[in-house]
Amino acid sequence: MVTDEGLSGWLSNKVSTRLNSFRDVDQASETMSMIKKARVSVRARSESSMIADGCQWRKYGQKMAKGNPCPRAYYRCTMSTGCPVRKQVQRCAEDRSVLITTYEGQHNHPLPPTAKAMASTTSAAASMLLSGSMPSADGLINPTILESATLPCSQNMATLSASAPFPTITLDLTQTATNNNNNNNNYNPNSLRDLPNNQSQQLSLLTPLLAQKFMSAPNMFGHVLNGDQSKIISGLQGSIDTTTGSSFADTINAATAAITADPNFTSALVAAISSIIGNSTHHHQSSNNNDA
DNA sequence: CGTATTTGACCTGCGC
DNA sequence: GCGCAGGTCAAATACG
Numbered sequence A: 001m002v003t004d005e006g007l008s009g010w011l012s013n014k015v016s017t018r019l020n021s022f023r024d025v026d027q028a029s030e031t032m033s034m035i036k037k038a039r040v041s042v043r044a045r046s047e048s049s050m051i052a053d054g055c056q057w058r059k060y061g062q063k064m065a066k067g068n069p070c071p072r073a074y075y076r077c078t079m080s081t082g083c084p085v086r087k088q089v090q091r092c093a094e095d096r097s098v099l100i101t102t103y104e105g106q107h108n109h110p111l112p113p114t115a116k117a118m119a120s121t122t123s124a125a126a127s128m129l130l131s132g133s134m135p136s137a138d139g140l141i142n143p144t145i146l147e148s149a150t151l152p153c154s155q156n157m158a159t160l161s162a163s164a165p166f167p168t169i170t171l172d173l174t175q176t177a178t179n180n181n182n183n184n185n186n187y188n189p190n191s192l193r194d195l196p197n198n199q200s201q202q203l204s205l206l207t208p209l210l211a212q213k214f215m216s217a218p219n220m221f222g223h224v225l226n227g228d229q230s231k232i233i234s235g236l237q238g239s240i241d242t243t244t245g246s247s248f249a250d251t252i253n254a255a256t257a258a259i260t261a262d263p264n265f266t267s268a269l270v271a272a273i274s275s276i277i278g279n280s281t282h283h284h285q286s287s288n289n290n291d292a
Numbered sequence B: 001c002g003t004a005t006t007t008g009a010c011c012t013g014c015g016c
Numbered sequence C: 001g002c003g004c005a006g007g008t009c010a011a012a013t014a015c016g
Helices: A004-021 A025-037 A113-132 A143-148 A197-215 A227-240 A248-258 A263-280
Strands: A039-045 A057-064 A071-077 A086-091 A098-104 A158-161 A168-172
Touching: none
Parallel strands: A039 A168
Antiparallel strands: A039 A098, A057 A071, A071 A086, A086 A098, A158 A168
8 A cells, every 4th residue: 555645755756766867868858848747637616716625826827818718827836835736727618617727747745634635536537647648559549438438427527638738637527516615615624525415426436446447457567567667556556545545636746757657668558548448348337336 | 014916027839 | 030829927916
């Protein structure tokens, strides 16, 4: 089991080690750029200006975006000086009751228990981001495979954006939400508790299902993992497991750090995830009883 | 008075 | 090279 702090610490160390191993400065910059560009986007119905995610943010800018009458707000994490994590908040042009929050970067500090709020949601995102973030030797995985193969309880909840300039996962919490007036307080330490019942149930169903699929496929890679690769999988498993209490931000950290792994490894993982998703469609019933 | 927000200016990347 | 759009900076302003 990978602990919250342990996972976070290992990821930071892994990224640093990898960067230090580069002799070519350009290659290091390219990796930093890759880390920065990995994004997780969350769509949720909310009348407030921000969804509660357990972190503290300071607004540093606002712009009108083309094609959307609503302004886009820019925030940076203020839980630690120099924390590189940013987020963008914007209302959906088609449905202004929908708030789109996009996270970018990795936290450089320990996270409070309050940041656990959205761990369930983004753990799925981390897995999918990893699977589609890099060209595979067998060809790029078709995002529609992921979308069409999503599980009954998660249908339309998680999509992989192929057209976005950055590898981006969009989690849509608006599909069945009909009554949402409780998750509107900024910095609410109990935001997961305050999610409407139907959303909470979807989240708790989705996460164990994915966790089981990953952990029940011991030969998913088709080749022997090296130490670092095993750690990546351990980290992702830990982030998927709701009982570890891994945080929302840690999950994003895991996803962004994992895509810096070598292409061959990522290629194998893409194939494995594709295979798992393909097989999973025949075993809905057994998986559906994993709700915590 | 210290801190957070607002907002116009500035920077950067990209397409033409 | 130029213009556009997205993103960031920082001075001014608001707020507790």
